[in-house]
Amino acid sequence: MNKLWVMICKELREGIATRSFIIGTILTPVIMVAVFMIPAWLSNRTKDTTYRIGLMEVGSNQLEGFARFISGDTITSGKPQWSIAYRSISPADSSILMRDWTDSTLANKLDAYCVADTSVGDSGALLLYSANLSRMNMIRELRARFTDYIIAGRTAAEGLDATLARSLTRRVELETHKLGSKGRSKSEFMSDYVGALIFVMVLFTMIFGYGAQLMRALFEEKSARIIEVLVSSVTPFQIMMSKIVGQGMVAMAQVALWVIMGLVVAASGIALSGRVVGGLAILGSWSFVFWFTVNLLLGYLLYSCWFAIVGSVASSDQEAQPFLGPVVMLLMLPVALMFALINQPNSILMRFLSLVPPFSPVAMVMRMNLSTVPLWENVLSALLLASAVAAAGWVAGRIFRVGVLMTGKRPTLPEVLKWIHHR
Amino acid sequence: MTVSGFTRLPPPHGLHMTMPSQASILEIEGISKRFQSVFAVRDLSLAVPRGSIYGIIGPNGAGKTTTIRMILDILAPDTGTISFHFRNTTVAQNDSIGFLPEERGLYKRMTVEDVLVYMAQLKSVPPNRSRPKIDAWLSRMELSEWKKRKVQELSKGMQQKVQFISTILHEPELVILDEPFAGLDPVNQELLKDIVLELKAGGATVLFSSHVMEQAEKICDHLCMIDHGQKVLDGPLSQVKSGFGADILVVEGDLPGAALAVLPGVIAVRSERLRHELTLAASTDHQQLMSRILTLGRVDGIQRLQPSLHSIFLTMAGKNSKTGA
Structure with missing residues (x-):
């Protein structure tokens, strides 16, 4: 019976049976989907409301016709799109009405009001007053409908058929495709971007969530002095490996559950936001799934070595804090640069980051989402990462062996470095 | 004690x-x-x-x-x-x-x-x-x-x-x-x-x-x-214990203190009414000594006391620190 295996199984069993694992497994995708879907859902929802608008004509004769033009507009529920208050008023009286409608708008009795003078339709603009200019849908819709109305007026004035004119001036869509070595795939930049964010978030959650878990398990064994009993049964290296592999397997179990949940959702046909689906469409590519898994696993292993070192040297979360900040920065760097490099995923800096540990796991996953990465770069990146894991594992093993049995004060960095060469 | x-x-082998x-x-x-x-x-x-x-x-x-x-x-x-x-x-x-x-x-x-x-x-x-x-x-x-x-x-x-x-x-x-x-x-x-x-x-x-x-x-x-x-x-x-310092024999009974003091192997006697504490030399034959004591008068009981580990430790630790070993 292999003791290492017994210890790994214990980590796995305890990791999966915790409340935090179950909650994390269920909540993480829910939150992630919510983050991307709620804004889309909200903006769709506001499209489906009746807007209360005031139309004030000051000496002009455009808005009366416009009010009639849009009075037939409806929303999906069949209710009218617009609830219109129309007034034609002399310039002298306009200020009184404007004050009146301003009060109504601020009291949320009106969503907005528009003022048109004689210049509208030729040189001037329709003026819109609202307490809330972020009502993008309303403003966009109003602008579009007013433009339609004015164009209809102009074409009629030229003696053209309005319907014909509309079909002649129809816009052309631009459909974007991403080119890869395997050919072309229909793709949209925002989808790629959202996809990159989702996969980087998964990577982050896994590495830090399970790394921290590994560290806390060590704190428990150290504080209860269980570690001394363990060392009288197994080697410190076995203890370290059991933690790293055990937590890694818990992480993999979680990913597997997410994949299953994703498949169930896909099969049940629940409509997700187009961009989320588009961003996740890359999962259909086996090479991406493979390299994502490789980067996730090796990235976790690399960072977990650091967590094992910190867990062996420190004895509480507070003590561990100063050791973890810089590591978060390392992993965050590609994400911070992402906003600057998003348009050049194949720039030299981005390629460098995606090849060199410890940045490569995050940077490579981002690049794979945003552009097409040559196979040799994937392989080289994985090889470099694997070598870094081996080196980190060796150093961690040396430090762990001494650190985990230390009692009393937290050692200084020079002391810790000395342990690497210790007997 | x-x-x-x-x-x-069993006989000692030496410390x-x-x-x-x-x-x-x-x-x-x-x-x-x-x-x-x-x-x-x-x-x-x-x-x-x-x-x-x-x-x-x-x-x-x-x-x-x-x-x-x-x-x-x-x-x-x-x-x-x-x-x-x-x-x-x-x-x-x-x-x-x-x-x-x-x-x-x-x-x-x-x-x-x-x-x-x-x-x-x-x-x-x-x-x-x-x-x-x-x-x-x-x-x-x-x-x-x-x-x-x-x-x-x-x-x-x-x-x-x-x-x-x-x-x-x-x-x-x-x-x-x-x-x-x-x-x-x-x-x-x-x-x-x-x-x-x-x-x-x-x-x-x-x-x-x-x-x-x-x-x-x-x-x-x-x-x-x-x-x-x-x-x-x-x-x-x-x-x-036995190798450490002298044994002590406590004899209770109506016995003359002076007679006890001259018995072979006895270094010193401290008498207190019917209780006599005999400090013995290291090589004393206990069996022989005890049978001699029985011939001296009425004996109610004999006990052999050994020094406690505690007292041995105190003596040894004290000796060590004095010699600076």
Whole structure:
């Protein structure tokens, strides 16, 4: 019976049976989907409301016709799109009405009001007053409908058929495709971007969530002095490996559950936001799934070595804090640069980051989402990462062996470095 | 002061003796450990006879726990060697040792049964073999009803008993107990003592540390006293005691003090009504002396007193610090 295996199984069993694992497994995708879907859902929802608008004509004769033009507009529920208050008023009286409608708008009795003078339709603009200019849908819709109305007026004035004119001036869509070595795939930049964010978030959650878990398990064994009993049964290296592999397997179990949940959702046909689906469409590519898994696993292993070192040297979360900040920065760097490099995923800096540990796991996953990465770069990146894991594992093993049995004060960095060469 | 009967224990071999290899399960040769400039253990050598109950005795901070940690390879000695001679060489060295650390601790969120099964697995005992033993031990320790409860629900004393079970469940050849009696009530101390004696009877060797000398005196048959990281003396208990300084014989009865004082082997007499304390020379023949005393008058009782470990320790530690050794 292999003791290492017994210890790994214990980590796995305890990791999966915790409340935090179950909650994390269920909540993480829910939150992630919510983050991307709620804004889309909200903006769709506001499209489906009746807007209360005031139309004030000051000496002009455009808005009366416009009010009639849009009075037939409806929303999906069949209710009218617009609830219109129309007034034609002399310039002298306009200020009184404007004050009146301003009060109504601020009291949320009106969503907005528009003022048109004689210049509208030729040189001037329709003026819109609202307490809330972020009502993008309303403003966009109003602008579009007013433009339609004015164009209809102009074409009629030229003696053209309005319907014909509309079909002649129809816009052309631009459909974007991403080119890869395997050919072309229909793709949209925002989808790629959202996809990159989702996969980087998964990577982050896994590495830090399970790394921290590994560290806390060590704190428990150290504080209860269980570690001394363990060392009288197994080697410190076995203890370290059991933690790293055990937590890694818990992480993999979680990913597997997410994949299953994703498949169930896909099969049940629940409509997700187009961009989320588009961003996740890359999962259909086996090479991406493979390299994502490789980067996730090796990235976790690399960072977990650091967590094992910190867990062996420190004895509480507070003590561990100063050791973890810089590591978060390392992993965050590609994400911070992402906003600057998003348009050049194949720039030299981005390629460098995606090849060199410890940045490569995050940077490579981002690049794979945003552009097409040559196979040799994937392989080289994985090889470099694997070598870094081996080196980190060796150093961690040396430090762990001494650190985990230390009692009393937290050692200084020079002391810790000395342990690497210790007997 | 400890009281023993008339019978003498086996003849002494002389102090600071070293047992031959095959008779020892553990041999320590000149180990030292320094923390910064302070020696926690200095040039310590000892041999633990197979099948003995061996006590490492000394005050707090004497270096007992450091010594045990070095034996278990938790700490590496700066100098010196530690070697084991286990009978069963098919078992991994780790699995031949059971260890109860001074600071007790178990996985708090595991159940008593799970923690014992797990610890046994780490000693290469599979669950199907450990479970029946666990049941037997829990019932012996009166913990059966706690089997399915989490460790954190148990009292401290109960947790200690569970940890003790995990120390010996895999039937190790060498059981190492660091301050095993600390934190136990008298009833459980007695229970532990009985089990330690049973382990010995079953062929195991028990090495324990204690700073409470009266306790050590009751169970150990070999001991090593250490102070300030150095060995003060070691050997079989009886030999340490009899070899140490003069014997005292207490005679109660209507006897003339002056006649007692001239008996062969008697160095001094302190009489107090019917109680006479005779200080004897080292080579005195006790049997002969006692039969002579009986001829002097009415004797109500004779007791031979040996110095307690405590007083031996105080004398030896004092001597050591004076000589600056």
